[in-house]
Amino acid sequence: MSDEKNVHTFTISQIADELDISTRTIRFYEEKGLIKPGRTAGNQRIYTPRNKARLKLILRGKRFGFSLDEISEMIGMADTDMDELAQIEKSLYFGEAKLKEIQDRKKELSLLEQDILATRKKLLQRFRELKHTATTNNKKENM
Amino acid sequence: MSDEKNVHTFTISQIADELDISTRTIRFYEEKGLIKPGRTAGNQRIYTPRNKARLKLILRGKRFGFSLDEISEMIGMADTDMDELAQIEKSLYFGEAKLKEIQDRKKELSLLEQDILATRKKLLQRFRELKHTATTNNKKENM
DNA sequence: TTTATAATTAACGTTTACGTAAACTATATG
DNA sequence: CATATAGTTTACGTAAACGTTAATTATAAA
Incomplete structure (x- = not known):
């Protein structure tokens, strides 16, 4: 064996x-x-x-x-050939850069989230306006 | 005017x-x-x-x-025609879904970060090994 | 007003990231 | 061992997201 x-x-x-x-x-x-x-x-x-x-x-x-x-x-x-110093140094260098990018993306992720939340807020606002109008009209019609 | x-x-x-x-x-x-x-x-x-x-x-x-x-x-x-209820409801629905996706991405972002950090650790390890070998060899040669 | 810049539409070209089909070989199963 | 199932290479196809002319029209600057 x-x-x-x-x-x-x-x-x-x-x-x-x-x-x-x-x-x-x-x-x-x-x-x-x-x-x-x-x-x-x-x-x-x-x-x-x-x-x-x-x-x-x-x-x-x-x-x-x-x-x-x-x-x-x-x-x-x-x-x-992951065994040459140069190759490793390059990878390390890139890794650092990518880590920074990830930091940036984390920030942007929050911004995107805020954008969506803001959009949602506006939509909900508009949504209520429309519903109110509809309700008002219905009331009129029902009178 | x-x-x-x-x-x-x-x-x-x-x-x-x-x-x-x-x-x-x-x-x-x-x-x-x-x-x-x-x-x-x-x-x-x-x-x-x-x-x-x-x-x-x-x-x-x-x-x-x-x-x-x-x-x-x-x-x-x-x-x-952002003014119809249906349209708005659809957008709201999508917004919620996207918010969830963003939550997921936040988590994955951390995982990706961990992966890169782990890779970096290994690379540094290997890096030091190689440098040590090189130093050892040099010492031998210089004896 | 001429002329150099900038903008417009139309259309074909390009890269990335696979999908799909063909023709063939390996492996698993009754 | 026959054959169904899965895997291999080769190669052409495709959708998304623009790039790149080309021919033509607007606008800004001298």
Whole structure:
């Protein structure tokens, strides 16, 4: 009994189902160098939990409007040569920048929230005006 | 002296400069029904501060990955017939949904932040390892 | 009033992020 | 082992969100 890859792995469709994306999407991310799953003897992709976590991270970035290019800068290209100092320094540098962006987005998120609340307030105001008019008219009609 | 439109207005390129977008983008948003500026006698677009504010709102939504279609649902189509109860109710309904989304995004934003911080930690770890190795090697070489 | 800028419409082009179909191979199952 | 099911590559298709001419008209400046 060798302990070779004892971690349970997943097929592409298992991942797709779980993350609610298409297999095409997963392969597309691989094409772009964002993930790098292993292969079976028969050349089929196998995903480790680590691969899955990375995909989740990518999807999280997407939900914030980051482009795939930005995301790859953010989390680093597929673990190809993550071992050179220069590469690491670059990633660190980018990470800092992205952290700042996230701070900004947090602020903007609040602004957006305020905008929506303000809009809602106006709408409710208008809504009541209209209802009042309608009520008034109804009363007239009922007299 | 009539008080006709005493508010200072802007040309399309003034708006473009100020909001740092292209005139094409502004016209495109108009095509999609998101804004509805006035026109001069010579058929050129004129933007009121209100129009400008609306554009800012659109851009804010964009920064959060909302599509233009979603944004138009969010802030209501160009003030054409914003006066029917049904329309207002729909907008209110959407507003609530979007507020919830914003709550979710706030949470995810923190998660993304944590991910980046975790990545940074690992990178720094690896960084130090490499530097140590380099130092060790140098010491050997210098002996 | 001429002329340099700026704006308008129309239409085709481009990038991103996948969708979809075809032709083929691997794997699972009765 | 036959065959249904799942996975692979290749390649063309597509929607969204503008970019980029081009041809024409307005407006501002000298």
